[in-house]
Amino acid sequence: MGTLAEEIFSYKLGRPVHAGETVVVDVDHVMSHDTTTPLAIKAFAKLTGQKTGKVFDSKRSHIVFDHIIPAATIAAATLHREVRNFAKEQDISILQEGICHQVMPEKGFVVPGSVIVGADSHSCTYGAFGAFGTGMGSTDIGVAYATGRSWFRVPETINVNITGTLPAGVYAKDVSLEIVRHLGVDGANYRAIEYTGEVIENFSMSERMTFSNMAIEMGGKAGLIAADETTRAWLQGRTDQEYPLLRAVNPHYERVIEIDVTNLKPLVACPPDVNIVHPAEEVTNVKIDEVFLGTCTNGRLDDLEIAAGILAGRTISPDIRMVVIPASREIYLEAMRLGYLEIFSRAGASVGTPGCGPCIGRHFGVLAPGERAMTTMNRNFTGRMGDPTAEIYLGSPATVAATALTGYITDPRAILLEESRA
Numbered sequence: 001m002g003t004l005a006e007e008i009f010s011y012k013l014g015r016p017v018h019a020g021e022t023v024v025v026d027v028d029h030v031m032s033h034d035t036t037t038p039l040a041i042k043a044f045a046k047l048t049g050q051k052t053g054k055v056f057d058s059k060r061s062h063i064v065f066d067h068i069i070p071a072a073t074i075a076a077a078t079l080h081r082e083v084r085n086f087a088k089e090q091d092i093s094i095l096q097e098g099i100c101h102q103v104m105p106e107k108g109f110v111v112p113g114s115v116i117v118g119a120d121s122h123s124c125t126y127g128a129f130g131a132f133g134t135g136m137g138s139t140d141i142g143v144a145y146a147t148g149r150s151w152f153r154v155p156e157t158i159n160v161n162i163t164g165t166l167p168a169g170v171y172a173k174d175v176s177l178e179i180v181r182h183l184g185v186d187g188a189n190y191r192a193i194e195y196t197g198e199v200i201e202n203f204s205m206s207e208r209m210t211f212s213n214m215a216i217e218m219g220g221k222a223g224l225i226a227a228d229e230t231t232r233a234w235l236q237g238r239t240d241q242e243y244p245l246l247r248a249v250n251p252h253y254e255r256v257i258e259i260d261v262t263n264l265k266p267l268v269a270c271p272p273d274v275n276i277v278h279p280a281e282e283v284t285n286v287k288i289d290e291v292f293l294g295t296c297t298n299g300r301l302d303d304l305e306i307a308a309g310i311l312a313g314r315t316i317s318p319d320i321r322m323v324v325i326p327a328s329r330e331i332y333l334e335a336m337r338l339g340y341l342e343i344f345s346r347a348g349a350s351v352g353t354p355g356c357g358p359c360i361g362r363h364f365g366v367l368a369p370g371e372r373a374m375t376t377m378n379r380n381f382t383g384r385m386g387d388p389t390a391e392i393y394l395g396s397p398a399t400v401a402a403t404a405l406t407g408y409i410t411d412p413r414a415i416l417l418e419e420s421r422a
């Protein structure tokens, strides 16, 4: 009996567990990536003895190369080599086919009711599958690699209940930004956010992942959505594992937030914080230098489809550069088959290898001093995409595609309306 977070921990431990309790849990999977694994290896080596130590289970330990792939600098290439050597010693296969948070579910590692820890803050994305996924520092992940266990303080839960009908031109990302606007960047510190309501129930797995992904932008420990038939259908063919469809039972939520999306407009988060949210139509005078479509928030097939729909047969503003990076190889290949990549390329975009790309400003589209980017990312922190004086704006794939056409932040409804008249 309890919130979804309490139900998951109760299921894992085989006894009723309540918020506030500190528990030690056998984790189902442990993940780190090219940027965080080197530090995790240090912690792991300290704990286990460099030469003799073995990870708790090499099939449930995952290293993903995604943040700087292919290596952009000698330093990155050297780190990659160090991690490759560790992976070989430990019999861990390195996943090199996209962003960790996309690839982990695609490979069937994320099933409802499981607990997954990752050395990346957006590991909360797994909550979209009714799994308790959470990000931890590399030291904690080193310990999890060694022992297969992690400790948690079972979090209190904020329920975000989303109702109404999404207007045309408004997407899951806009709703996510609206939630951050409500809660603030620390409004869910060490809380689980549990998303419920008809809007969530009708959303695809991809749209649900956008929500769960952004839980950490409010300080959330997890961003949970109860698994259902949509989850089951997505997992079909990806895992043979049995799993429970857990849901909250008579939950006691710390807070309930009701959001009706019926009158929502396309939104933009302005720098330097994700909760500085304005309707796109109110910031249309902002001149943009680069647009970026991708990331673990919005680099999935439906995101590319929305943007391709807007860009088909058009070319981007000559004053702008556009970068498109599908979140995984699976998405890349499907987008290629469906002709989206051709649409982007013909429109004038650079299409990149699946991975994080310019999201953390390490390669493929860094910003010069004073430049501005309009992106589908989850964070607009100062300096994230390159020079510290550059600015980052966040919005939906539609807003990003519409902006690519005009060179200024553009409400996608303007373009969609024009299309429906034509």
Ligand SMILES: CC(C)[C@H](C(=O)O)[C@@H](O)C(=O)O
Residues within 6 Å of the ligand: 035, 036, 067, 119, 120, 121, 122, 135, 360
């Ligand atoms: C580099 C990594 C540690 C970081 C994170 O944990 O989130 C990155 O993925 C990000 O999005 O800022």
Ligand code: SF4
Residues within 6 Å of the ligand: 067, 099, 100, 101, 120, 122, 295, 296, 297, 355, 356, 359, 360, 378
């Ligand atoms: S795509 Fe961006 S937010 Fe997601 S894991 Fe990579 S760097 Fe972090």
